Amino acid sequence: MFGMSGARGRVVSPELVGRDDELARLVAVVSTSPAVAVIEGEAGIGKTRLVAELATRSTGQVFVTGSCRQIHEPFPLGPVLEALRDVSTNLRKTSLSPVAGAVRPFLPELATVLPALPEPLDDRGAETHRLFRGLAEILAALGPAVLALEDLHWADAQTLEFIDYLASVRPAALSVVLTYRREDASPRLMAAAGRWSGGPGQLVLRLTPLDAVATATLAATMLDAAEVSAEFGRYLCERTSGLPFAIEELLALLQARGSLVRRAGGWERRTLDELDVPARIRDAVLERLGRLSPAARGVADAAAVLQVPVAEQVLTATTRLDPTEAVNGLIEALGSGLLGEQRDARIGFRHQLAAQAVYEDLAGPARRALHDRAADALAALAPPPLGQLAHHLHEAGRRDEWVIAAEQAADQAVALRHDVEAARLYEQVLRETKGDAVLRGRLAVKLGQAAVEMLHVAPTVAALLTEVLEDELPPVVRGELRLRLGLLAHVSDDSDPARASALYLAAIDDLAERPDLQAWAMVGLGLPAPGDDPAERRGWLERALVTLERVTDPDFPVFLLGKIAMVMLALGDPLWRQVTAQMIDRTTPASSHRMVANAYTSVGLEAVYVGHYPDAAALLVEAEQRATAAGSPQLGLRVRAAGAVLDYYRGRWDGLGERLRALTDELHESPNFGIDVQAVAACLEAVTGGTQDALDRLAAVLVDAEQRHVVDLLGRPTAVLVRSALDRQAVTTATRLADHLIDLYSSHELWSLLPDALPALVQALAADARTDDAAELVDRCEQEFERLDLPLASAALVRARAELTGSVSFLLEAAEGYARRSAPYDEALAREALAAVQLESGEPGGAENLLAALSCYRELGTRRDDDRATTLARKHGVAVPGRHRGGRRGYGAALSPREQQVAELAATGRTNKEIGAELFLSHKTVDKHLRSALAKLGLRSRTALAHRLTEAGP
Incomplete structure (x- = not known):
């Protein structure tokens, strides 16, 4: 040719x-x-x-x-x-x-x-x-x-x-x-x-496949011709689906067969009906391969087994050729276009599809022999690439050497924080290792440690670790394995608190020599579970605090104190503040950033659900800084998720929907960590959109959360669904939801989590003419709340009693209480209820309270609440401003709420990074808001901004 x-x-x-x-x-x-x-x-x-x-x-x-x-x-x-x-x-x-x-x-x-x-x-x-x-x-x-x-x-x-x-x-x-x-x-x-x-x-x-015209043009350029026939172009396109690599391979095959002829300056395919070129590129590659000399074929086989581009000496050493044959074969294979040389002199197949086709064509014994030689060639490197070495040892059947190399590769991955790859290797070795209890125990503990660090763990890992528990293991190994299994039982997709508790309890005696892990197991036993005695839970937490005194590691107590404080918060135990103070006191600049970020995030997120918003904000700011310093995107993701949850609860909704959507995508593979974000995202969508689809999604998230035994987040979402059902006159649905949450929290003795939902629950029971049940619930909550540290309890109780009495003073007290606690949405709901009573009875202040509630609804974008309040205003002849229509609300020359927040923080001297940490925004978003605020105010510097805001006063 x-x-x-x-x-x-x-x-x-x-x-x-x-x-x-x-x-x-x-x-x-x-x-x-x-x-x-x-x-x-x-x-x-x-x-x-x-x-x-x-x-x-x-x-x-x-x-x-x-x-x-x-x-x-x-x-x-x-x-x-x-x-x-x-x-x-x-x-x-x-x-x-x-x-x-x-x-x-x-x-x-x-x-x-x-x-x-x-x-x-x-x-x-x-x-x-x-x-x-x-x-x-x-x-x-x-x-x-x-x-x-x-x-x-x-x-x-x-x-x-x-x-x-x-x-x-x-x-x-x-x-x-x-x-x-x-x-x-x-x-x-x-x-x-x-x-x-x-x-x-x-x-x-x-990128999409080429059409017939582009395929013909590509073929012409490959063949150094002005054109190819249209029929030939269509033929190539049909046979290759327009993939450029496939076109190249097919042309090379046709050329090698002598099936192309030049006519009048162009190229055509000879005798159409004589050719039956296979459609699959695999066959085209193999036919090209068959036309190489034995030496070149040997080099190609070695490259296919190696899979990745390697140095020339590794490739030639992997072949079964003498040095001269190997070099000649390499030159021919490179000239054929099947192999290519990269800029760093490494050599491999030009396309992975071709390598796979050649590899799959090798007979089993030939493959194993080449894997054997590849392992030797790679082992001679300093240092050897452990992942590749382990792969080839495994495929060569050199089991004992593979176990050593694979464990070394996994250990190296752990040292480099590559937990996913480490877990994969540990699991593979563990599955293929039988009989050696010491080795299996060591690998199982390492696998458990790596798995706990991952955001998503396959169910097969827990099953494998459970299998290893049947081996004759040293007590401390057995204890740690049980602890790790208990932790996985809590965070896995099919979480099982009862199994986790049993594992924690069984681990405690085995861990007498490891007070750090023993205390961790005790904290696990302090987690709320249905039917458990709260006093027994607290007893385990107190034992954990005592056991921690024996721990010499300076960092681990910070981590575990965070877990203890988190559980105490969920129980409403006032001791959480003392434990949190210990955690903060033991935190130093030298403390492990990962431990601190993990601990502070745990406490901060739980503080949100109990209503301690300022405490949560402070803890999450520190957590965010530590996660950044730790260089851990997983931890950073969890902190950002907790920050978004906090912003939902305290009514900072500007741009929150977009943040929640991004976080939901990032946490897609981590359902147990992502469920909090899914819940508030569904809440936000339900209250701002009000569509049935949004409500259905919120209901589905609640079912998922409960199945995962993540019950601390259920209060606010249930309240949203209850209020929505009452707006639609669906009283039966509202009471069903209310009864379920009351039963769930009372069985767990989690009265501390009820303030968020209590007013809505009472509304539902009262709407169903169950005023006695509603009054009994309020009385029981008041009794339980007295001994607990719950910032929103007072406002929630008077708001709930107002549902039963219609008391203006109760409603006013509730609204003011929510305002003091930075809960603007709850405040607006209370003011709307207050306005309804005032307008109906003719008492003064009704219009003002209704307009205040309506203003908040519109600021937050809660359409269903806006509609309800507007209807109430029309009924009583209260004039309301026109509603903003279409797109995000514009603030004109005025600062948006987020711009105002950023401006106020910038005026105090905070940097963009510090502002971003406090508001859970990227530094670029902070910069955008700050530049916008300066432009609206006609200012050029932060100093001028500070003067302007100081002059304006509080």
Whole structure:
């Protein structure tokens, strides 16, 4: 054949075809930093080629690329580190801060330009965060640059965490390109990609297959011809579904068969009916492979077994060839176009589909032999890539060596906070290891530790750990395993508190030598459960406090004191303040950031449900700062979720819906951590939208929460559903909901969680003519509330009694009580009820209270409440202002509530970061609100803002 481009047997298009529009849009976005471009598409669609073409057009920008691999390494951040290996020249004239030295162990190639390695930190999470900061600083120091991360559907968890982190800092001169197969993308990846939305430059490209015309054009460029026949173009498109990689493979096969002829300057397929080219690309690849020499085929087989690109010496050592044959075979395989050489001299298949086709064609014994040689070749590296090594040892049947390598790989993953990969490896080894009780016990404990750190745990993990409990284990191992199983029983999708309690109880005696874990098990026994004696629960919590005195670790008590305070809050026990004070007293700047963030988040979120909003806000601010310092996106996500819940309860709803939607997406794989967010998101949608679909979703969330035994969040959502049912005159539905919550909380002795719902429950019972039941409920609550620390109890009680008596003084007291406790929505409901009584009886103040309630409803956007209050106003001839129609409410020259909050905090001297931590907003969102506030006020500085607000007075 003549006229083929490239080396013998290689058919590659010298130019990009059919993607002109996509390339132009990419260049336009990426050239204006900061920017992000997301490229989605199936395997073989041309994502990598598009990125390569973009690199040639990115003039004036440093372009760095890294790719994810199908075989995971315990060493995370692979694609990011790959992208930065060769940038030492670009960094020679830059001045990097000491934090960039944290990257030194990960990128020895940059040793000559990086600062010294900083002193190690005690907290692994803090080490990770410092590494992220160092990587981000290096990217920023490159000047105008593009970071392309490819095949993110194979990304490890820490790479996704770094993408999250990079989205939060966004170096000004950096553009980012992310590629992945959407059909293989995890929700975690989609959430990470979604974090980049909202920036000044963003683009999402979803690549589609080429049509027949573009296929013909691509074929012509590959064949160095002016054109190919239209019939040939249609044939190629039909057989390849328009996938560029498939077109390339099929053309290479036809060329190798001698089935292409040149006519009048173009190319045609010879004798259409004689050719029966298989539709599957697998067959095309294998036929091309069959035309290689035995040496080249041997190299291709080795590359298929290795799966990922490797150094030449690893590839040739994996073959069964002598050195000369291996080199000659490698040259031929590269020339065929099946294999390709990357810029770092690593060699592998140009496309994963081709590698998979060749691998699947290998006979079992041949595969095992090649895996055996691959393991030896990788083991000779210093240091060996443990993930790859473990994979090949396993496939080669070298079980004993595999167990050692896999455990080492998992341990390395734990050290690097790569808990998902660690759990996967521990689980795999544990499943395939029988008889060795010591090994199985050690692996099971490690698996339990890693699983507890994960946001989502497969049910199979708990079943496997339970199986290991049947082995003859040392008591302390058995005890820790029971504790970990108990913790998993609480957070798994099918949570089982009774099983968890049994495991905690059984663990206590075994853990006599581990007071830290023993105290943890005691706290588990203090958790509320139906039918339990509250005094017994408190007894376990007090025992845990005593046991903690024997713990020498300075950080663990902070963590566990947070858990104890959380449970005491749920019980309304006033001792929670003393325990929280101990937690705060034992917290130092040197304390583990992860432990502190976890503890403070636990207490802060529970404080929201009990009504301690100022305490919750203060705790969550500290938790957010510690989560950031720990460099833990999972912890940061939990803190942001708790902050959103707090903002719902205290009526700070401006922009909250958008935040809740984003959090719901990010917590998709973590239902037990995400249920709080789902509940308030459904509440917000129900009260602001008022549609039946919204109410149905809220009801479904409540059912899910109760099935998961997450009962502390049920009060407010139940009240929303009860009030909505009463608005629709659905009294039976309202009383059913009310009775269920009363039975549930009374059986758990969780009277502390009733203030949120009490007025609505009494309304429902009274509407059903069950005034005696309602009065009995109020009396019982008053009796229980007296001994508990409940900020909203007083307002809730007088509001509930007002439902039975119609007392104006009770309603006024309730409204004022809610106002003092920063509960504007509850205050508005009380003022509306007060106005109804005043207007009906002719007492003064009715119109003023109704308009105040209506103003709050409109500020919050609660449509159903707005409609109800407006109807009441019309009935009594109260003039109301016109309702804002369409879109988000505009404030004109006035500051929005969020702008006012940001301005007031900025005037006190707080930085954007500090304001963001307090309001649970990103620093970019704070900056947007602050700039808007300054513009509306005609000011140019924070100093001027402080003067203006001081002059305006409180």
